[in-house]
Amino acid sequence: MTRKELINQIFTKKTFLCVGLDTDIKKIPEHLLKEEDPIFAFNKAIIDATAPYCVAYKPNLAFYESMGVKGWISFEKTITYLNENYPQHFIIADAKRGDIGNTSAMYARTFFEEINLDALTVAPYMGEDSVTPFLQYPGKWVILLALTSNKGSHDFQLTTDQNGERLFEKVLKKSQEWGNADNMMYVVGATQGKMFEDVRKIAPDHFLLVPGIGAQGGSLEEVCKYGMTKDCGLIVNSSRAIIYADKTEKFAEVAGEEAKKVAEQMAKLLS
Secondary structure: OOHHHHHHHHHHHOOOEEEEEOOOOOOOOHHHHHOOOHHHHHHHHHHHHHHHHOOEEEEEHHHHHOOHHHHHHHHHHHHHHHHHHOOOOEEEEEEEEOOOHHHHHHHHHHHHHHOOOOEEEEOOOOOHHHHHHHHHOOOOEEEEEEEOOOOOHHHHOOOEOOOOOEHHHHHHHHHOOOOOOOOEEEEEOHHHHHHHHHHHHHOOOOOEEEOOEHHHOEOHHHHHHHHOEOOEOEEEEEOHHHHOOOOOOOHHHHHHHHHHHHHHHHHHHHO
């Protein structure tokens, strides 16, 4: 998906919601455990219910890898289902890969050739040669960790050098030598609030993937106030608050209602 296509989807649907498919076998409704593939059955129902209200889906690889081969099969079936039935949606693998160049090239082959995804989250802290293999695929996106929403983000990301430049600022600046606003995004946590202004000073045009609204307590209004651009420039993720909103046989219907609420809020902010 190109930048132009993504922007078109956002303004056509009047939403910039990403639904996080952080599917935990221990949290899905019990009646689904009778299914041949409970994880895929859950994902399929959630996708069908929320697709009208979002532009992206973000399965978190850890939740699938925790189940070994069965989990990988569920993940691949989910991606195939999205590609075949909802091709207009942006698909992000939240894998946070990052290693030396030849290893990154194998990760890139996995997610962009073997599994047909639009984007992959990548840890940039091993430098240029660990990131550029992912940037060799036209139409694919790298989403670099920049300023995350977890409490421990302050341990390293906000540390300063002798010139007062913070580490996340250095990442934003240096990485723009490797990619551009057409193939690179950044992860910035919703809980960072006014610091979105600092991010936008360095990366005014890049899309930001924003986790942390809903269960983590980030404010959508604050994110938009400090981070939105004329092209929207935001993909805001919500996982638990949507997919686990209900644990009965109505789980998908309730998830759709929750996604709709967020989308309606987003439509007002876009206008």
